[in-house]
Amino acid sequence: MAEAEDNTRERLLDHGERLFAEKGFSAVSVREITAAANCNLAAINYHFGSKQSLYLAVFRERWAQRARRVRQHFSETLAGKPRRDLEDVIAAMASAFLEGPMSEAERRCHIQLMQREMSDPGDALSMVVEDVMRPYILEIADLIRPHLKGPVDERRLRLSVLSILGVILYFFLARPAVSRIVEQEYDSRFKPELVSHITAFSLHGIHSLNQE
Amino acid sequence: MAEAEDNTRERLLDHGERLFAEKGFSAVSVREITAAANCNLAAINYHFGSKQSLYLAVFRERWAQRARRVRQHFSETLAGKPRRDLEDVIAAMASAFLEGPMSEAERRCHIQLMQREMSDPGDALSMVVEDVMRPYILEIADLIRPHLKGPVDERRLRLSVLSILGVILYFFLARPAVSRIVEQEYDSRFKPELVSHITAFSLHGIHSLNQE
DNA sequence: GTCTATAGCAGGATAGAC
DNA sequence: GTCTATCCTGCTATAGAC
Numbered sequence: 001m002a003e004a005e006d007n008t009r010e011r012l013l014d015h016g017e018r019l020f021a022e023k024g025f026s027a028v029s030v031r032e033i034t035a036a037a038n039c040n041l042a043a044i045n046y047h048f049g050s051k052q053s054l055y056l057a058v059f060r061e062r063w064a065q066r067a068r069r070v071r072q073h074f075s076e077t078l079a080g081k082p083r084r085d086l087e088d089v090i091a092a093m094a095s096a097f098l099e100g101p102m103s104e105a106e107r108r109c110h111i112q113l114m115q116r117e118m119s120d121p122g123d124a125l126s127m128v129v130e131d132v133m134r135p136y137i138l139e140i141a142d143l144i145r146p147h148l149k150g151p152v153d154e155r156r157l158r159l160s161v162l163s164i165l166g167v168i169l170y171f172f173l174a175r176p177a178v179s180r181i182v183e184q185e186y187d188s189r190f191k192p193e194l195v196s197h198i199t200a201f202s203l204h205g206i207h208s209l210n211q212e
Numbered sequence: 213m214a215e216a217e218d219n220t221r222e223r224l225l226d227h228g229e230r231l232f233a234e235k236g237f238s239a240v241s242v243r244e245i246t247a248a249a250n251c252n253l254a255a256i257n258y259h260f261g262s263k264q265s266l267y268l269a270v271f272r273e274r275w276a277q278r279a280r281r282v283r284q285h286f287s288e289t290l291a292g293k294p295r296r297d298l299e300d301v302i303a304a305m306a307s308a309f310l311e312g313p314m315s316e317a318e319r320r321c322h323i324q325l326m327q328r329e330m331s332d333p334g335d336a337l338s339m340v341v342e343d344v345m346r347p348y349i350l351e352i353a354d355l356i357r358p359h360l361k362g363p364v365d366e367r368r369l370r371l372s373v374l375s376i377l378g379v380i381l382y383f384f385l386a387r388p389a390v391s392r393i394v395e396q397e398y399d400s401r402f403k404p405e406l407v408s409h410i411t412a413f414s415l416h417g418i419h420s421l422n423q424e
Numbered sequence: 425g426t427c428t429a430t431a432g433c434a435g436g437a438t439a440g441a442c
Numbered sequence: 443g444t445c446t447a448t449c450c451t452g453c454t455a456t457a458g459a460c
Contacts, residue, residue: 162382166386170377177341
């Protein structure tokens with residue numbers, strides 16, 4: 001039992017995240033989490049103070065960390081493309097989400113937590129928007145800007161970054177719906193095709209900035 | 213009191229929808245709904261049989277109906293454009309969501325219900341996907357197909373329709389995040405600009421189907 | 425740190441009068 | 443159809459032994 005040392009806390013974070021994602025904060029009980037984590041009913045209140053504090057800790061110590069891994073996958077993919085042209089940037093964005101470091105279970109967990117938090121925003125959402133989303137969008141805008149011709153309309157640039165992200169996130173979030181519509185599972189053959197499609201679509205899309 | 217006739221059921225649907233959207237199914241109590249609807253605690257069980265059945269009725273009699281209004285806005289916009297070229301179709305799609313029949317309160321309610329149901333899919337989601345989403349996607353594909361040159365790859369066409377929808381829905385769903393990033397409220401000046409941006413971006417994007 | 429036991433409260437559903 | 447009163451179940455949080 002080398003694992004039974006001080007990792008009750010970690011197990012609570014793991015199973016808490018999974019259950020919060022699956023059922024939502026209100027629908028999951030402390031009894032359920034502690035039973036899944038194979039520890040005592042009182043452990044949540046001991047380690048975190050309350051059920052609510054465990055929920056916040058899940059976002060700080062699990063969700064945000066996973067987002068960092070996606071961003072790192074993006075950076076590493078791009079590091080392998082020294083030219084960093086538009087196509088490379090967009091493909092790296094799509095790949096980070098669709099072929100990135102998240103397992104299917106993690107993906108579901110990640111987006112379900114986010115969607116639930118978007119539905120009734122709390123402290124967790126504020127942290128996520130400011131620490132994760134905004135810096136990423138601004139970084140992408142900086143990478144795209146040099147490739148545009150003529151003077152850059154900053155607002156339209158940001159709208160275009162958001163549009164690219166919209167396409168990617170839709171295929172990332174709405175996977176079940178997409179699978180039904182195109183009658184295609186997200187397997188290792190389809191995912192590169194999807195990255196390729198998104199890249200082509202968005203690359204053409206962003207060139208609308210150059211034509212006015 | 214011309215309204216106090218048999219509309220307890222309607223009031224339950226209205227307040228039930230609002231509260232389910234705001235807080236989620238589990239987090240809202242029968243007591244809370246009946247108090248908001250200004251009726252008796254037992255009314256939900258009398259009119260619907262259970263809290264769960266009220267939830268399903270909300271999707272059937274409120275959510276799906278609102279989706280029908282969006283689609284009708286799309287059809288009417290397009291009816292005013294006899295040529296129905298690609299730009300008209302995409303602009304009508306974007307307009308239906310961004311300038312369509314939903315008030316801000318309805319929009320929040322609508323997407324929150326959907327996001328919650330996407331998080332743990334149940335009977336309500338199945339109904340929505342089959343009765344609302346899939347028919348709409350296929351209709352759009354049919355409208356776009358004639359404008360493409362050469363033989364049409366059906367899968368790539370559907371992926372492109374989904375991409376357009378992804379852009380639109382992202383700006384529809386993530387309104388608070390978008391407002392922060394572009395530092396711009398969704399007012400009557402910004403919304404047409406957004407429709408115009410989405411149309412230009414997606415129009416270029418879909419032309420990637422013609423170049424291979 | 426972990427456990428058992430329980431206090432204290434809120435939930436959904438129902439029975440039965442009106 | 444609507445009401446009140448109530449049953450029973452489940453919850454969070456805590457006290458206190460170990």
